[in-house]
Amino acid sequence: MHTMTQDSGLRRTWMRRLAASIVAVLIGVPAAHAELKIEITSGVTDPIPIAVVPFAQYAGTGDPAEIIKHDLEGSGRFKAMPRAQMSVTPSRAADVALADWRASGNDYVVVGRVSSLAGGQLAVDFDLLNALTGQQLASQRFTGAPNAMRDAAHRVSDVIYEKILGVRGAFATRIAYVSVEGQPPAQRFQLIIADADGENARVVLESHRPVMSPSWSSDGEWLAYVSFENKKAAIYVQQVRSGERRLVSARAGINGAPAWSPDGKRLALTLGGSNGNPDIYILDLSTQELTRVTDDPSIDTEAVWSPDGHSLYFTSDRGGGPQIYRVGVGPGERPRRVTFGSTYNARPRLSPDGTQLAMVTLDGSNYRIAVQDLASGSVRVLSRGRLDESPSFAPNGAMLIYSGTENGRAILERVSVDGLTGQRLKSDQADVRDPVWAPFSHQ
Amino acid sequence: MRRALLMMLIATATMLAGCPGHRAKDLPPSSTSVPESGAGAQSAGANANAAGAAGTGSEESPGPQEGALARRVVYFDFDSSEIKGDGTETVAAHAKYLAANSGVHVRLEGHTDERGSREYNIGLGERRAQAVRHSLLLQGVADGQISTVSYGAERPAVQGSDEAAWSKNRRVEIVYLK
Numbered sequence: 001m002h003t004m005t006q007d008s009g010l011r012r013t014w015m016r017r018l019a020a021s022i023v024a025v026l027i028g029v030p031a032a033h034a035e036l037k038i039e040i041t042s043g044v045t046d047p048i049p050i051a052v053v054p055f056a057q058y059a060g061t062g063d064p065a066e067i068i069k070h071d072l073e074g075s076g077r078f079k080a081m082p083r084a085q086m087s088v089t090p091s092r093a094a095d096v097a098l099a100d101w102r103a104s105g106n107d108y109v110v111v112g113r114v115s116s117l118a119g120g121q122l123a124v125d126f127d128l129l130n131a132l133t134g135q136q137l138a139s140q141r142f143t144g145a146p147n148a149m150r151d152a153a154h155r156v157s158d159v160i161y162e163k164i165l166g167v168r169g170a171f172a173t174r175i176a177y178v179s180v181e182g183q184p185p186a187q188r189f190q191l192i193i194a195d196a197d198g199e200n201a202r203v204v205l206e207s208h209r210p211v212m213s214p215s216w217s218s219d220g221e222w223l224a225y226v227s228f229e230n231k232k233a234a235i236y237v238q239q240v241r242s243g244e245r246r247l248v249s250a251r252a253g254i255n256g257a258p259a260w261s262p263d264g265k266r267l268a269l270t271l272g273g274s275n276g277n278p279d280i281y282i283l284d285l286s287t288q289e290l291t292r293v294t295d296d297p298s299i300d301t302e303a304v305w306s307p308d309g310h311s312l313y314f315t316s317d318r319g320g321g322p323q324i325y326r327v328g329v330g331p332g333e334r335p336r337r338v339t340f341g342s343t344y345n346a347r348p349r350l351s352p353d354g355t356q357l358a359m360v361t362l363d364g365s366n367y368r369i370a371v372q373d374l375a376s377g378s379v380r381v382l383s384r385g386r387l388d389e390s391p392s393f394a395p396n397g398a399m400l401i402y403s404g405t406e407n408g409r410a411i412l413e414r415v416s417v418d419g420l421t422g423q424r425l426k427s428d429q430a431d432v433r434d435p436v437w438a439p440f441s442h443q
Numbered sequence: 444m445r446r447a448l449l450m451m452l453i454a455t456a457t458m459l460a461g462c463p464g465h466r467a468k469d470l471p472p473s474s475t476s477v478p479e480s481g482a483g484a485q486s487a488g489a490n491a492n493a494a495g496a497a498g499t500g501s502e503e504s505p506g507p508q509e510g511a512l513a514r515r516v517v518y519f520d521f522d523s524s525e526i527k528g529d530g531t532e533t534v535a536a537h538a539k540y541l542a543a544n545s546g547v548h549v550r551l552e553g554h555t556d557e558r559g560s561r562e563y564n565i566g567l568g569e570r571r572a573q574a575v576r577h578s579l580l581l582q583g584v585a586d587g588q589i590s591t592v593s594y595g596a597e598r599p600a601v602q603g604s605d606e607a608a609w610s611k612n613r614r615v616e617i618v619y620l621k
Binding site: 276386 | 522557558559560561562563565566567569570572573576591592593594597598599600601602603604
């Protein structure tokens, strides 16, 4: 009798895990309807001319040169020589007659080759040459599984970008975003992870009720998000690799705006309670201890951490309309207002170095993305839409991704912090919004 | 064995991917969490609310339909949570009914138009739901009869990016429950 009870108890536990894993099982499912196409919207007026020569290929994998060209041109700062104009296609630095490439108008030349290694891995070798000085700027190898060639090519792009422009590239990075299809009230919501260029889109959560506010942990392993799957807002955290999912907060009222602390041990979040007054709290994920940060009748929400983990920036309308405030994490700290100028400043996001603050601002009658330099207070409006929102910095701090609209459809847009380059990422079939750029992976 | 069963479930889930309503049943209710270390502490926040956590079945009822009671939506001006115009009559009608039927429950669902930041809009939607709630309380409805939820801009009634659509989305919906 005792044994049977134990067995059925274990089976129930196992079946609960299986029931939970039916959601988890959706990881790796390609996002058929919400695949993104990237297009350039603006670039610098004098892009750097570069020749990315087709790589000597290992049969079966794509040519990394195509991905590298796409990355570099997509950044708006490079102009790649068309393959049709190349009369020779060397694959090693030693075989490059630089004078010829210089004569064709190139400032830089990239050559490379793919080869197979023992154990089934592939190696991507490349050389980056300065056509004007003859200097070899980079000569490097990236290895990976055959199905990870896109990632290896993006890493090559990152090195080229950094060697030439002095800024770390963010091509080998990922984004998460929300896709919505159908008409209200019958809509399908998906939380999707994709490469930063929109490729390899994979669904990690699907629901018939809203999903919003994804937030990456700083090791890129977890996503926190808000889901209305139980007809009220609740906060979940999900491990991207395994699909393991945990309910973090389903308290009465609003549960919103989760944000991971830099050390990954806490979440800042918004709780409304049954009286419906949103305030900011910090939840310790291991002890479950909840610390209250704001306590006033205004709407206080959208808290994010400074990179040193010592302050939170958040939106509050305690002054009448929404503005961004900063408060130290710790007892007795009082919030100080950070934004001025516009009557509406909300949805703060810090650059990785903590010096720039991105926000949604009301610019005339348009909701746009602006960046404020925290030291000087100067603000630049970077986007040009009517209904822009949800800014997120790339991990190199040089670009922002945000939600925009085009012809009534929600799309993702990217803009460089200097305002000079931009791209759109859009889906044919779905509205895509709420993008968040993942941190650099630690591989 | 477990792996084979999981593979079968994957196949089934993929096949059912286009089937509406299927997902909601499969997602675990909020009071159950995956048993991991700290599971007791994890579910504490959820269990505190278990009584109010909605199940996945249909819990809504048509409710009273006579006269003004058939109106279930209160509309709001931009950036406002003030009940006015027709909304005042609508709320008054429901308040009278609820005060006279203390066993009946409603859920007030607050919404905004699409403009601006999504999480701030969750706060604004809640503010509207609370405005209706306070009005009901003042008119004799018991606190226990009312629950609120804010969808912010996440569940528009009308698609569109002009004032005609926006004015239909700034609303509180009064939903009668079983």
